[in-house]
Amino acid sequence: MSGPIVNPMNRAELELSVSGGFLLASELRLRAGVQGAVPVGDVDGASRATGFLGFDVLLDENYEIVGEWHLPLAGDPFTAKLVLSVARRF
Numbered sequence: 001m002s003g004p005i006v007n008p009m010n011r012a013e014l015e016l017s018v019s020g021g022f023l024l025a026s027e028l029r030l031r032a033g034v035q036g037a038v039p040v041g042d043v044d045g046a047s048r049a050t051g052f053l054g055f056d057v058l059l060d061e062n063y064e065i066v067g068e069w070h071l072p073l074a075g076d077p078f079t080a081k082l083v084l085s086v087a088r089r090f
Contacts, residue, residue: 010045048075
């Protein structure tokens with residue numbers, strides 16, 4: 001039997017994410033936001049919420065580097081995490 005990747009993860013949940021950004025220069029954007037989830041129809045489910053601060057470095061019209069620092073706000077989703085990714089838009 002497989003288990004959840006995110007702990008707590010509910011069998012059914014409603015998730016919400018709100019974020020915003022501020023363009024500092026043509027190639028640098030700062031971002032912040034919150035995201036959370038509540039169980040739906042799961043009596044053993046658990047709610048969770050996290051906040052994040054991040055940046056985007058826009059290398060050109062196709063590539064960007066994204067960094068985000070996530071911290072728990074409610075529930076017990078994780079201690080903290082740092083996400084760094086490289087993306088190509090097309």
